[in-house]
Amino acid sequence: MARKKKGEAIHGWICFDKPLEMTSTSAVGKIRWLFQAQKAGHAGTLDPLATGILPIALGEATKTVPYLMEADKVYSFTITFGRTTDSYDAEGRTIIESDARPTKKAIEAVLPQFIGLIEQVPPAFSAIKVDGKRAYDLAREGVEVELKAREIEVFDLALDAFDTETASFTLHCGKGTYVRSIARDLCLELGVCGHVTTLRREAVGAFDTKDSITLEKLEELVHRGAHLEALLGVETALDDIPGLPVTQDEAARLKQGRDLALLPRQIEPLKAALKARLDDGYHEFPDTVQAVFNGQVLALCELRGGILHPSRLLNL
Numbered sequence: 001m002a003r004k005k006k007g008e009a010i011h012g013w014i015c016f017d018k019p020l021e022m023t024s025t026s027a028v029g030k031i032r033w034l035f036q037a038q039k040a041g042h043a044g045t046l047d048p049l050a051t052g053i054l055p056i057a058l059g060e061a062t063k064t065v066p067y068l069m070e071a072d073k074v075y076s077f078t079i080t081f082g083r084t085t086d087s088y089d090a091e092g093r094t095i096i097e098s099d100a101r102p103t104k105k106a107i108e109a110v111l112p113q114f115i116g117l118i119e120q121v122p123p124a125f126s127a128i129k130v131d132g133k134r135a136y137d138l139a140r141e142g143v144e145v146e147l148k149a150r151e152i153e154v155f156d157l158a159l160d161a162f163d164t165e166t167a168s169f170t171l172h173c174g175k176g177t178y179v180r181s182i183a184r185d186l187c188l189e190l191g192v193c194g195h196v197t198t199l200r201r202e203a204v205g206a207f208d209t210k211d212s213i214t215l216e217k218l219e220e221l222v223h224r225g226a227h228l229e230a231l232l233g234v235e236t237a238l239d240d241i242p243g244l245p246v247t248q249d250e251a252a253r254l255k256q257g258r259d260l261a262l263l264p265r266q267i268e269p270l271k272a273a274l275k276a277r278l279d280d281g282y283h284e285f286p287d288t289v290q291a292v293f294n295g296q297v298l299a300l301c302e303l304r305g306g307i308l309h310p311s312r313l314l315n316l
Contacts, residue, residue, distance in 0.1 A: 044069060049090065073177070
């Protein structure tokens with residue numbers, strides 16, 4: 001006899017507005033406890049010194065986390081000039097200071113260099129693993145960490161505000177982009193010292209501030225027994241994945257883990273949608289399709305040669 005899982009069978013997403021100084025792991029633990037959910041996970045770490053959108057998956061929504069990890073992200077951040085730290089943010093140790101300050105014109109002149117496909121070296125104070133250990137743990141131990149440059153994509157980087165001591169920006173980027181490294185490289189290009197003093201994630205894929213909820217508001221809903229009002233559908237993380245409505249018989253077949261042969265009238269629209277997704281820059285999961293039954297995601301499948309192969313079943 002299978003052991004009963006602890007907690008409630010709650011499935012969906014919370015668009016959590018993470019407060020300052022809270023870790024992503026503790027945020028997941030707090031949300032899971034508030035909902036008494038069986039399972040929980042997040043889609044992309046947000047530093048303790050950053051605030052903003054941290055999508056948290058509950059129940060079967062955790063199976064869709066890998067798809068959201070590929071989504072575009074939008075950040076707003078502020079650089080304070082005059083001091084560079086080893087972590088490129090306010091938490092780090094000062095390594096160099098300078099009285100040099102950039103002009104607004106100089107900043108605007110270099111921004112185009114940071115748009116498009118560019119090479120970026122992640123900060124030593126990051127969660128990237130080096131020989132099995134987190135880079136930030138090695139850095140805190142005083143070990144010199146050398147990380148390899150990675151290709152990232154920046155869709156837009158705009159200067160929002162400027163004064164003598166600070167500059168604020170909005171960044172729209174692809175996966176794997178480190179805002180602190182953008183700030184470091186921007187300061188290097190300008191020939192000044194600087195570090196990130198405020199950082200906020202404004203959006204992750206379809207998750208943005210319009211659907212976000214603070215911890216205080218969520219606790220209020222829990223107190224009133226209305227916390228499910230904050231729950232977004234499992235499909236929220238799959239807004240870029242093409243969907244295929246299936247019949248009851250087809251749904252039963254997929255639930256059994258069996259392949260489904262599609263008709264030409266079903267195949268062509270899916271192929272067109274998959275191509276459009278690829279053209280938009282989504283190179284991961286190039287053949288993935290949602291099988292939808294009665295308005296709910298039934299399974300995530302791979303389309304190969306006109307055959308739908310179920311790869312992840314969602315028990316909703």
